[in-house]
Amino acid sequence: MITVGVLCEGQTEENMVKQFLGPELLAYGINLVPTILLTKTAAGGPSSRGGVSKWSKIERDLRNLLAGTPHWAAVTTLLDYYGLPQGSPGMEDRPLTTSARQRVEHVERRMAECIDHSRFIPYLVLHETETWVFAAAEQLGELLDERALAGELKRQADEKGGPENVNDSPDTAPSKRLLRLCPEYNKTQDGPAAVAYLGLDALRLACPHFDAWISRLLALVPVP
Template sequence: MITVGVLCEGQTEETMVREFLGPELEPEGIFLVPTILLTGSTAGGPSGRGGVSKWSKIEKDLRNRLSSTPHWAAVTTLLDYYGLPPDSPGMADRPTGSPRQRVEHVEQRIAERINHPRFVPYLVMHETEAWVFAAAEQLAEWYEDPALGGELQRQADAAGGPELVNNGPDTAPSKRLQRLLPGYNKRLDGPVAVTQLGLPALRAVSPHFDSWICELLAQAEPN
């Protein structure tokens, strides 16, 4: 069993790791430890948690976790590509190409900036809520609304897959879910649906996510 720390953007991502990814990967010999990005603090008060505003805050948190946890096999990230600070490495010189090529360019530049052998960068295309589009049927069952599942699946298919549901301010996965489901609770409903979907099914329709899981699984392989 190896331990991998996961730096999460917020509470939704932490819940996804704790309730979905952790139980799925533990049988593979990987114990995930989710922690939420520290975004700031006030004198005498608790540190701010969640959200991303500046690359410097992400970098500081990553370096602190890597230096303070030498017993962890790796440290990875679970951050949304949508809304990533524009000053993050690779954002200014993203190539013209597919969304996945652009995301992987930024991940590569982040890896070069951190420059640590135990660091495995991962940015979600385009938000964690994209995973919920993969779990359209499961979310529809949770809400007892068959038409909902059909609409989510239609939108995912129109985009070319759940990961390609895009990153516009009105069309990002979270914005679409809010319009379709005004009462949607991202910290409860999303993790429930994705957990019911299961890891193999999510990997099958999310190539970039699948590549990340492959990297994590490689960490547990004997040298």
């Protein structure tokens, strides 16, 4: 058994680890430990967690995790590409004429170069964790008893060429589309439940960039 730390953007991502990724990868010998990004520390008061405002806060938490856990096999991230701070490595010189996956991989490479640590594996979700919910459209529809919602989510994903291509405009990002179609959708509960119902193998088939990240994590497990 190996341990991998996951720096999460917020509660939704933490729930994705606890309810979905953690149980799935445990079967492969990987223990995932989620940590929500620390966004604010008030003098004499409680700390605030969740959300991304500056790259410096992400970098601080990553370096602290890596320094404080030398026994962990790796530290990775579960952050949305949509809304990533413009000051993050690679954001300003992204090759905008290429595909979304090529752009996000460019940013991930720059993040790795910035942190410069052998145990750091960057991962940005194309374009939000709600992307995974688009892949789990049928499961979400069943859980919410909303068959029409499932059909529309699948149609929109197919129209874009797959869930990971559902884009990152403020009006058309996955989370915006979901809430417009289903105002009662609860992202911290309904999303993780639907994706867990879909399962790891099916999500890997639907989302190639996600699949590549999971492959990197599985490669950490020693061969017997």
